[in-house]
Amino acid sequence: MELRGITAGYERGAPVLREVSLTVGAGEAVGLLGPSGCGKSTLARVAALLHRPYAGTVLLDGEPARGWRHRAPRAQRTSVGVVFQQPRLAADPRLTLAALIAEPLRATGRKDEAGERTAELAESVGLGGELLTRRPHEVSDGQLQRACVARALVLGPRLLICDEMTAMLDASTTAALVAVVEEYRARSGAALLAVGHDRTLLERWCDRTVEHAAVQAPTTGKDATGTDATAAATGTDAGAQVGGAPVRSGRRAPADTSAG
Numbered sequence: 091m092e093l094r095g096i097t098a099g100y101e102r103g104a105p106v107l108r109e110v111s112l113t114v115g116a117g118e119a120v121g122l123l124g125p126s127g128c129g130k131s132t133l134a135r136v137a138a139l140l141h142r143p144y145a146g147t148v149l150l151d152g153e154p155a156r157g158w159r160h161r162a163p164r165a166q167r168t169s170v171g172v173v174f175q176q177p178r179l180a181a182d183p184r185l186t187l188a189a190l191i192a193e194p195l196r197a198t199g200r201k202d203e204a205g206e207r208t209a210e211l212a213e214s215v216g217l218g219g220e221l222l223t224r225r226p227h228e229v230s231d232g233q234l235q236r237a238c239v240a241r242a243l244v245l246g247p248r249l250l251i252c253d254e255m256t257a258m259l260d261a262s263t264t265a266a267l268v269a270v271v272e273e274y275r276a277r278s279g280a281a282l283l284a285v286g287h288d289r290t291l292l293e294r295w296c297d298r299t300v301e302h303a304a305v306q307a308p309t310t311g312k313d314a315t316g317t318d319a320t321a322a323a324t325g326t327d328a329g330a331q332v333g334g335a336p337v338r339s340g341r342r343a344p345a346d347t348s349a350g
């Protein structure tokens with residue numbers, strides 16, 4: 091996954107991301123660190139094709155993104171799995187945990203695989219039996235996040251984006267979910283972009299860490315195009331630039347990826 095010169099914001103307002111460039115290589119695990127509000131989740135959503143940037147290009151497997159959200163081509167959309175920080179906002183409250191895990195298969199016409207894949211993934215994240223028949227309001231945050239991790243893996247993504255996946259979890263649930271992601275990556279060769287504030291966790295988990303401030307152009311009072319933010323908010327990929335400061339890498343993680 092490659093972000094090239096991404097400038098992004100909300101409602102045509104001032105950019106939150108300015109000319110961000112970041113590459114996650116095939117099979118690589120990159121941790122993105124930065125203070126609250128700096129734009130990490132925005133970057134994660136752009137990389138997952140869930141938020142359309144003002145300018146710049148997202149490449150998946152070398153192919154530029156050709157749409158955002160439901161307009162993204164299915165092959166690109168399904169090549170990325172996302173786990174968000176707050177499972178209660180991400181999960182449809184009407185679905186049982188089993189249906190939640192299986193939903194991406196049903197949505198992509200693969201419902202025949204739902205039974206087997208759901209059981210397999212539910213077991214891998216430590217869910218089973220009667221728990222799978224409950225709805226989000228009937229389970230704990232940790233149990234719901236386990237289901238959301240299973241759901242993110244159900245289509246076999248080549249890139250997994252974990253946006254503060256463990257922020258509201260205890261140490262043992264954190265360790266268990268990191269282990270599930272790592273087991274999936276070891277088996278599939280998938281890449282990982284893990285976003286968060288927990289330096290210790292991300293340095294342990296990832297091959298390298300990157301500071302948010304190091305992947306975007308410095309603030310100048312102007313946006314990436316040198317004009318005001320409104321003029322930049324074209325909503326197109328036109329004018330994409332390869333920009334941003336060089337990536338600053340952290341230390342490589344040891345083989346042990348357990349957390350907590």
Ligand SMILES: Nc1ncnc2c1ncn2[C@@H]1O[C@H](COP(=O)(O)OP(=O)(O)OP(=O)(O)O)[C@@H](O)[C@H]1O
Nearest residue numbers: 100101106124125126127128129130131132133287
């Ligand atoms: N839907 C939205 N509409 C308007 N502004 C938003 C929206 N989502 C985020 N923002 C703003 O964009 C900026 C970056 O937010 P973002 O959530 O990307 O930061 P973050 O680094 O992930 O923060 P945190 O670590 O606290 O989760 C913030 O100033 C935030 O208020």
